[in-house]
Amino acid sequence: MASEVDELRTHLRDGIGAGDAAQLRGRLDLPEDADDATLGRRLVTRLAAHGFDEHQSPYAKGLVEDPRPVIAPRAIGGADASFLGRLDSAAESGAGGFAVTELDDARTLLAVLRAGNLRQRRAAVKRLTVMLTSPRKSIPSDQLKRVAEVLPKVRDVEIAYELSEARAQLPGAQGREYKAERESFARTVAELTESIRRYWEAETVDEPFIHMPSDQRAQLQMRMRDLPDVIVAHLGAALESGEVMLSDVDRQGLIEALRYSGEPRLVPSLIAVLDGGDAEAAVDAARALGRIDDPRVHPALVSAYERSVLARNKVVLAGALGLAGDARGRGYIRDLLAATDDPRVTRRSLEALGALGTPEDTEAIGAQTAVGDTRLKMQAVRSLGAVGDGRALSYLRELREQTSVSAMWAEIEDAEGAIRARLELRGEEEEGGAALSPVEKDLLALPTVDPLLVRFLGFKDYLFGAMWLFFGAFERAMSRFERASARRADWARPHLRTAMAHAGRNRHAPALAAFRRAIEVDRIVIEQNAAAMRVLVTVFLRRADEVEGEGRRDIARGLLEEVTSLDLRRAPSALRFEVSRRHDAARRGAG
Structure with a gap:
């Protein structure tokens, strides 16, 4: 019997065509004209009847050490015994751990939303969405108020889709606003679907997705999982x-x-892009794959990582594996960061440590906050926030004192928020006092108020301008707003209203000028206004589209440089990402 099984195993290993197929059919009680598919099924069935263990490979039996590389993900957080380290994003908790779906305290979920890894953050938002949509009141009224305050302020581009789903379930005007966004999304999808049909029927030669307005394309990119199959297949x-x-x-x-x-x-x-010959395209494909929950992703990333030679590409693949839960590239990145003097490799190493870093890396990452390159500093700040070690707060405080760039302030505040949330979840406390926030610093330098009469006349002009705008007398309204701003040189509201009115009429150039005047007068007020920032970023993007379409790429790049210097946290995540992507593309084109 053993020899028969061995012969069958030989046929299975070498293939049916390697031996006497007619003799094999007879041994398996099949007619001579049985096709190969039937023969293969009978061969596997007969072997299975003799027990799986008898024809396992020596590697599987443990008799011989398997030289092949292990491709199973290596858990990143295994050494962290704190609550956050044992928190599982899966539906059920493992041994001695916790599952996000088992959490009922909204305050804890909000902290996970700030401090967790990508999968924990996604799971936390989904859990909050379930609690918000539950027929019974899953969230106490005081915690519900906190959720309603925090969710609209979270601008985490990696979980923008999940956040939009949760925000749509908020009570009152906030929920209605996000539901209205869904209606706008549906209209854009319908228009794009028709454009794709026309493209594939050769009615137009312009690829429709790339030629969409930037803000509409950004909206679709963040809600890709809601797009119909025809659009995804086209992409x-x-x-x-x-x-x-x-x-x-x-x-x-x-x-x-x-x-x-x-x-x-x-x-x-x-x-397919990852396995293609274009190295830069493969790097960006790896970044996208690392953020997709799919069993096909990890083996593909492992294969690409193992065959990669160039350091600037291999480090991105290591970071993508880190996002997928595999820490095999951590040691490589640490060694590379310590040895390289290439700013590009350093920046990508810091990006990867955002997914793979531990408190051991705080000092190495923090040292990069003293480097002169602004982009490098920003990436170091993001990575410090992702690692979440309390010792990083000292680096952030020092950097805060040395910079006056709003975008850097925003990155620092987000990183500090993530670190404090992680300290809370780990049961730790912050050491030392907190530095002044940028808002507090600017409040110390507010200009003195105008005399009462001037303030009154300026406000009167502003009200008349708003009235004329309501009745459609656009030019009269603009004249009144101009008078109001002339009376009160430190009042940003007339400039802001002017900018919003021009933007509503798709007059992006004058809207851009008005936004700039408003920012010059009172940057803090504008950056704290979510509605204004949404329109401002849209105007900058569309104006960049216009001038780039005219061949003035340097001007378009200048616009993108300008908008990225602002605190964009209150702009929608989709628009923030599109600005960042366009900015990076423009810089590469200039280089």
């Missing part, structure tokens, strides 16, 4: 088509734009 074809559908520049831009999509339907196309 997949564009990714795999090389230069057939898109130029190299447009294809690279599309891959970059999909970084935070989290769309499993695009996995085959992104893997």
Whole structure:
């Protein structure tokens, strides 16, 4: 019997065509004309009847050490015995751990939302969404108020999709606002679907997704998981088509734009890009794949990491594996960060440590906050926030005192918030006092108020301007707003109203000028106004589209440089990401 099983195993290993197929059919009680598929099924069935263990490989039996590389993810947080370290994003908790879905305290979930890894943050938002939609009151009224305050302020681009789903469930005007966004999204999808139909029926030669307005494209990128199959299939074809559908520049831009999509339907196309010959395209495909929950992702990333040679690419692949839960590249990144003097490699190493870093890396990352390159400093700040070690607060305080750039202030405050949330979840406390916030610093320098009469006349002009605008007398309204701002040189509201009115009429150039005047007068007020920041970023993007379409790429790049210097936290995450992506693309084009 043993010899028969061995012969059958030989046929299974070597293939049916390697031996006497007719003799094998007779041994398996099959007619001579049985097809190969039937023969294969009978062979496997007969072997299975003799027990699996008898024909396991020596590797599986443990008799021989398997030389093949292990591709199972290596858990990152295994050494962290705190609550956050044992928190599982899966539906059920493991041994001695916790599951996010088992948490009922909204305050804890909000802290996880700030301090957890990508999968923990996603799970926390989903849990809050379930609690908000539950027919019974799952959230106490005091905690519900806190959730309603915090959720609209979270601008985490990696979980923008999940956040939009949760915000739509908020009570009152906030929930209605996000539901209205869904209606706008549905209209955009319908228009794009029709444009794709026309493209594939050869009624137009322009690829429709790339030629959309930037703000609409950004909206679709963040809600990719809600798009119909026809759009996703079109994007997949564009990714795999090389230069057939898109130029190299447009294809690279599309891959970059999909970084935070989290769309499993695009996995085959992104893997095809990862395995292609374009190294930069493969790097951005890896960034997108690392953020997708799909079993096909990890083996593809491991294969790409193992065959990668260039340090600037291998480090990104290590970071993508870190996002997928595999820490095999951590040691490589640490060694590379200590040895390299290439700013590009350093920045990518810091990015990867955002996914793979531990408190051991705080000093190495913090040292980069003293480097002169602003982009490098910002990436170091983000990574310090992701690692969440309390010792990083001293580096952030020092950097806060040395910078006056709003965008840097925003990054520092977000990192400090994430670190304090992690300290809370770990049961630790912050050491030392907190520095003044940028808002507090600016409040110390507020200008003196105008005399009462001037204030009154300025406010009167502003009210008349608002009235004329309501009745459609646009030019009269603009004249009144101009008079109001002339009376009170330190009052930003007339400039802001002017900018919003021009933007509502798609007059992006005058809107841009008015926004700049408003920022010059009172930057803090503008940056704290979520509605204003949404329109401001849209205006900058669309104006950049216009001038780039006229061939003035340097001007477009200047606009993107300008808007990225602002505190964009109150702008929608989709727009923030589109600005960042366009800015990076413009810098590469200039280089």
